[in-house]
Amino acid sequence: MACQTCGDATSPAFNECQRCGTPLGQPAIAPGVPTYRVRSLGTAAGIAVGAASLLYVPSGLFPVLGVRMARAAAERSDRDLLLGAAAAEVLLTLLHVLAILTAAVLVIIWTWRVRKNLEAFPGALPTLSPAWAIAGWLVPFANLVVPARVVANVARDSLWRRTTPALVGLWWTAWLVFSVGDRIVARLEEQRYGRLTEWPRSETEFATYVRFYQDALGPRLIPTVACLVAGASFVVLIRRISAAQESRIAKAAPLWPGHPGGIVAGAPYPPPRSASAYPVDPAGSIPDLPVAPGPASAPPPAPPVVGGTTGA
Template identity: 30%
Template sequence: MLCSTCRLRPPVTDDGRCPLCAGPAGAAAPMPPAPAFFAPQQYLRSPEGLAKAVVVLLAVMIVADLLAVAAGLNTHRVLAAGVANDFATYDEEAATFADNLYGAASSFQTFVGLAIAVVFIIWFRRVRLNAEVFDPSMQSMRPGWAVGAWFIPIANWVLPRRIAGGIWTASAQTNTDGSWRTVPATVMNLWWGAWVCSQILSQYTARRYWAAEQPQEILDTTFLLVATDAIDIAAAVLAILFVRKLTRMQRERAALGVYPLSTPGLAERASWGRAH
């Protein structure tokens, strides 16, 4: 038997409503043992293994970015020495080595970045599906958008953060007294801001790099490449913190049961979300 109002959760009140739909009035009603799912074919699946893989790949990306920063600074040094004396004593061998070194570092970054994109999106979809079990009323977009939102130009600077916010809220651990605990989203916001800045600066720098013709323009663009790699390092560090935090939140939330506990105003917000 399911709730007479939402048809999603088991009833706990005499009139057949679940704790979420009953609101404060149903807070004193006994909670039934929480099964591993609340609707057919909707199960909690641990994101721990995927999270570890994402963290490892992000750590490798940090190493790749550090190598790119070192290679970029070396290229900048060689070019700056040539520009300083109008290339009168320009070291062609050192320039070739610097160019090859930076090319290798860039290829390493690209390879690791592709691996991160695949594994991170799989992890992101997993935690989104878990959030659907925890509390679907907190999700403003359907689960498929956890994958598709990343592939829409410009919109992918906004939509994944919106989805992540719903996952974060639904995964927040409830307090032991049955009240809802709001977990500050600082690490998620910092990660997202750093990632968007990295993407925007990367695209801007790529256009400047391919358009540069004069030695000074190339020199300035090289400095921008180094700055982009530095911001990417910050984004990767914050991404590690975000992935670890959200995965831990879901583990704690699952240990308390999959059903949202009753808290003042939550049932009204859930009903309004379904109605609109």
């Protein structure tokens, strides 16, 4: 007997498929349980995550440009260059914030859908309710653990793994390093920037801006690398989980997209209807049906002839 989910041969010695965990005799999708398509949404979420990760790189490596602009400002004693550097960094940060907000919305919806699909997969063992697929990203402190647990559960039951894939651990570790490291670096830089002279006039005061950007480059490298690793690994996870769930859902798709009672390819045609199946008029009579003449039918009587004799 072959498993209806993965197609592997099953053994009566086990109650479930040893590859995908589907109970013996169970279909790939539980009848009557709704499922959600996730391929298109997963593609959109993957693109948004990748764009947000790449847009953080110019912001994270901005001190390289900031050093050059600060040195040019010191040589020309031009404070406008320093203001331009600050404005450029703010603009890059805003672009990254917009990208990560867009990615967050798509990822939350995708996470909820793939978690909800587990309820239609016989053999799946979800540990958290679908509500945590949304609340886990938004509730403080819970967002340090819950999203990883939800995605790990989805990855195990979608990719037919007995243990959590290592890619989930790599993604979440890199994400925590990025999110926590970026906040720490931003707080320290804000304190250091507040100690700079607001309107530098001398060469020494301009030089403090050069040192500020030089010292900022090293700490920013850590969240920048972590952001790229987290983004790349999560995009791979999204693609793999979406493809696996779409493939399983497709096994439960109807053979013919017609209305209930329609003819399915390969199915026998229904028998012809009898006279009782024809519509009845309001008077309750059945309309006349054509009847083929047979050998037992008698001819109709002839009409009387005018002027003939009776009994002749």
